[in-house]
Amino acid sequence: MKKDAIFIGVEVADSVASDPAVGAKLDEVCPVNIFKGTDAGVDIVEQNIDECVLCKLCYDVSPGNVTITKLYDDGAAL
């Protein structure tokens, strides 16, 4: 699952995108509500993507399965 806004791109690996436990945790840790946990896993809230503060808390939830890219920096990964 991948979604891009103007400045930030967010990708959640398909392997965990349908895991409600991961979704709930992502929902809990993100300070700007980019992730919304659902019964089916996780949704990315498009309108909040550009609010990303580059804190990497989502990286700690499921290491290697969440990627934040800086679209203003040639798509460099966080």
Place this chain on the structure above:
Amino acid sequence: MRFFEYEAREIVKRAGIPVTDYGFTTDAAEAKTIAERIGGPTVIKSQVLTGGRMKAGGVKFADTPEEASQHAADILELEINGHWPRGVLVDPKAEVKQEYYAGVVWDGTAKKPLMLFSDMGGIDIEQVAEEHPDHVGRGHFSPLQPFSDYQAKQVIAAAGVTGKALQRATPILARLARLFLENDMLLAEINPLAELHDGTFVALDAHMEMEDEGMVRQKGLIKALGIAPEEGTREGHTPTPFEEAVKAIDAADHRGVIQGKDTGFHGNIGLVIGAGGGSLTLTDAVRQQGGKPANYSEIGGNPSVAKACGLAKEVLNKDGVEKIAVMMSIVSNTRVDIVARGVIKACLELGKDPGETIAIFRIPGAWEEEGFKILDKYGIEYCDRSVSLWDAAGRAVAKIQGEAA
């Protein structure tokens, strides 16, 4: 928060300062009853939160209760500078020997209250200070240290007042100073403070303004004066659509703080500015370098992208604004990259080229390297802390005025 005269008089009275036996009413018939109680010539005064009452016919003199009632009826129907009266104040017409001015005002530069006293009351103190500076006594006092009546006495004496008048006016100015502190006032003024023929002093008019932030602490006073909570601060002007919009954006998102004012601004340079006194400094810098701001703003406290975007859009949507200058003093708790995203997003959502629309971006501080990457991407002219606020403002003015020429 502003107060009507009848409320200000009540505040003065509660502080132990002598006032006349006035009455407030919203009814012409009751005005007659009050005048009968007073039992002599009266003054009927419109209760409006604006100046120029006398000139507009909002202050009239009556010799009889019937006349007082008729004047009250006329004044209650009289709009003054767009304000309808809250009611009328019926006041005994005092036989005055001399009029004085007594006031306490918050001095924002000294960051202390300032007492003022003059033996030329009844007219604007600003006019007296300009034309007869030797008739105005001044003195700061500490809001933290205990207040002494002697401090008030020195101020009155500095206005040239001596003898019994000095002795009698001293406790009045001292009480006004204490009232100022205890009630979180920005302004507490008695003008005129009348000396009657028997040598006593009485407040004939009063003007009070409370610090808006003090309203929470002063709930008891506000309630006692019968002021409904929905009256708010009774701002001196009706907010413009720009001001309302910025306020709504700020209220909708708890992250960071934005404020926007455009009353009295008619320029072509949109300002998205803030940080530690930066707004005032930058507005002054733009003006002093020949620029014409379209607005004043304050942004800080680490606003969200949405909030920075919202403010920038409102500024850009103002008539005559083609470009904005995004400038702050050095920020520590506001992220440069987040503000950069916000203002660029505003341009993009309005179909404008950020590189053309943002005249200059000067926000040094937290996350500036990340911010500069974003600004580079969109071709926006920016500078770091090695460029002063003055020079950044000058560059913005030159760019905007240059293109307008």
